[in-house]
Structures are given as C-alpha cells and as structure tokens.
Amino acid sequence: MRKKTPRRIDLEDVKSKVGDLPSLPEAVTHVLRIMDDPSSNATDVTNIVVRDAGTAAKVLRLVNSAYFGLASKVSDIKHAVTLLGFKELRTLLLAAGSFGLLSKLGGEQKGFQEIWKHSATVAMLARRIVARRLELDQETAFATGLFHDAGKLALFGYMPIMYRKIVAEAKKQSISFFEAEKLCMDTNHAEIGQWMAGAWRLSPSVVAAIGLHHDAVNAPNEPYALVCEFANYICWLKGINGPGNFGQRTLDLALWKNFGLASDDLDALAAIADIESEFAEIIAQGG
Ligand SMILES: [Fe+2]
Numbered sequence: 550m551r552k553k554t555p556r557r558i559d560l561e562d563v564k565s566k567v568g569d570l571p572s573l574p575e576a577v578t579h580v581l582r583i584m585d586d587p588s589s590n591a592t593d594v595t596n597i598v599v600r601d602a603g604t605a606a607k608v609l610r611l612v613n614s615a616y617f618g619l620a621s622k623v624s625d626i627k628h629a630v631t632l633l634g635f636k637e638l639r640t641l642l643l644a645a646g647s648f649g650l651l652s653k654l655g656g657e658q659k660g661f662q663e664i665w666k667h668s669a670t671v672a673m674l675a676r677r678i679v680a681r682r683l684e685l686d687q688e689t690a691f692a693t694g695l696f697h698d699a700g701k702l703a704l705f706g707y708m709p710i711m712y713r714k715i716v717a718e719a720k721k722q723s724i725s726f727f728e729a730e731k732l733c734m735d736t737n738h739a740e741i742g743q744w745m746a747g748a749w750r751l752s753p754s755v756v757a758a759i760g761l762h763h764d765a766v767n768a769p770n771e772p773y774a775l776v777c778e779f780a781n782y783i784c785w786l787k788g789i790n791g792p793g794n795f796g797q798r799t800l801d802l803a804l805w806k807n808f809g810l811a812s813d814d815l816d817a818l819a820a821i822a823d824i825e826s827e828f829a830e831i832i833a834q835g836g
C-alpha cells in the first residue's frame with residue numbers, strides 16, 4: 550500500500566488556527582482615523598498622549614533618546630510633544646499601539662521582541678527612504694514596514710512547532726526564512742500577513758505591499774513593497790534581521806538607482822539604522 554503524504558499547511562489552515570484575530574487597539578484606530586482626516590491637527594493627537602500614561606512615558610523616553618540628540622533632558626509631556634512634532638508623534642502612537650496588538654498574538658517573549666525590533670526598524674527606514682519621493686506617502690511606507698512580517702508573528706504565536714521547523718530548515722540549508730517556508734508549507738508569512746492586514750482594514754496599498762514584500766522586484770506597481778525590500782536589505786547589512794534568516798541577501802543596485810537613490814544614500818541609511826533600532830526598542834518596552 551502506498552504511504553499517504555501528509556497534506557501541507559496552507560493559508561486556510563493558518564486562518565482556522567488563528568481564529569479571531571485580536572483587533573487593533575482603540576488608540577491605534579483613533580490615530581489612523583486622525584491620519585485620514587485632513588481637518589485634524591496636532592492638538593487632537595496630543596490629547597490622546599496626555600490621556601494615556603504609558604504612551605506619555607514612551608514619548609518622554611523617545612524625546613530624550615539618542616534619536617533626537619537633545620542637549621538637555623525634557624520632562625514636561627507637552628513640551629516633549631512640541632519637540633517631537635505631529636508626524637513623529639503619529640508614528641510613535643501607531644507603532645506603540647501596534648506593539649500592544651502584535652504582542653497579543655502570543656509566543657515566547659524573546660523571539661517576539663526580535664521580530665518586533667526588526668519590523669519597527671524596517672518601518673523607520675522605509676519612511677526615510679520615501680522622504681525624498683513626494684508622490685509617495687511616508688506613513689504608508691511606515692505602516693508597511695511595521696506590519697510586513699506580521700505573518701511571522703502569527704506563525705510564531707499560533708503555530709510554534711511549524712515556526713521552529715522553518716527556522717531549523719533555514720539554518721540547515723543557509724537560506725532565508727521565506728525560502729525555508731517554501732519547503733515546509735503551501736503558504737508563507739507574506740501571504741499570511743496580507744490576510745491579517747486586510748482583516749485589520751489597513752490601507753489597500755499597505756495590504757498589497759505586505760503580500761508582495763518578498764517579490765518586490767517583480768512588482769513594479771507596488772513601490773511600497775520595493776521600499777520594504779530596500780529597508781530589509783539595510784537591516785540585513787546591520788544584522789537586525791529578526792530570527793530565522795540565514796544565507797545572503799543582495800541589493801539590485803539598478804532598482805535602487807531607478808528609485809532615485811544614490812550609493813551614498815545606502816551608507817547614510819545604514820549609519821542611522823542603529824539609532825532607528827534604538828527607537829524601536831523604546832517603543833517595544835512595556836507600558
Ligand atoms: Fe518578510
């Protein structure tokens with residue numbers, strides 16, 4: 550009798566394992582609404598911060614971090630908000646709120662922190678990369694970076710045995726997590742993340758870019774996926790990879806230049822990646 554090969558795990562299996570996805574916290578949906586509303590202003594956002602002690606503490610830590618490099622310590626929250634500016638503050642709130650959400654996906658703390666640190670660093674770098682392209686939106690780039698590996702968090706929290714199998718396979722063969730997923734499942738963290746982002750009603754650009762973030766070079770109509778690829782490459786250069794990635798990464802310099810970036814920009818972005826990851830760690834601290 551022929552031995553039956555076990556059915557490989559696909560997206561539907563992941564969906565049923567995850568069940569009801571934890572929903573985005575009120576603070577995050579609030580910020581997203583404000584971001585979409587042209588009539589809102591810095592005061593609206595400041596009010597959210599002042600109401601929430603944990604976020605207020607994070608804002609103070611951030612303003613006093615190397616990221617801002619201020620000469621003297623700031624201890625007043627309203628002053629901190631003024632220094633931070635509306636845009637940075639929105640970013641901080643979105644990231645801090647998402648951290649709370651993603652931590653609900655479960656899993657052991659250390660691995661979770663590592664994926665998070667990588668994702669938040671990609672988000673910050675993605676925003677810097679699009680800063681020079683006026684037709685692109687910095688917040689969309691940021692949100693894409695922040696959630697691009699959310700599918701990994703779902704595997705990590707809900708399917709830990711499969712997650713460990715993928716990491717072990719990647720290590721054994723010196724390949725990336727994504728390549729190892731192809732060997733282990735009929736789905737991958739990009740597809741899973743795309744489903745999650747859709748369920749959270751993130752913008753269509755973010756949802757599409759997450760789904761394509763490992764195939765960006767073949768998706769010329771998804772600039773945010775390409776930006777995410779660039780930011781991932783810089784993280785790889787700096788060793789801020791997240792767990793389970795082995796082997797080499799390459800950068801398509803022609804695409805980089807086509808995007809309007811110079812070789813000098815790569816050095817400049819790599820140099821600030823460490824500070825960006827400090828920002829990510831502050832956001833990821835409890836509170
Ligand atoms: Fe990824």
Ligand SMILES: [Fe+2]
Pocket residue numbers: 667671697698781791
């Ligand atoms: Fe990544």
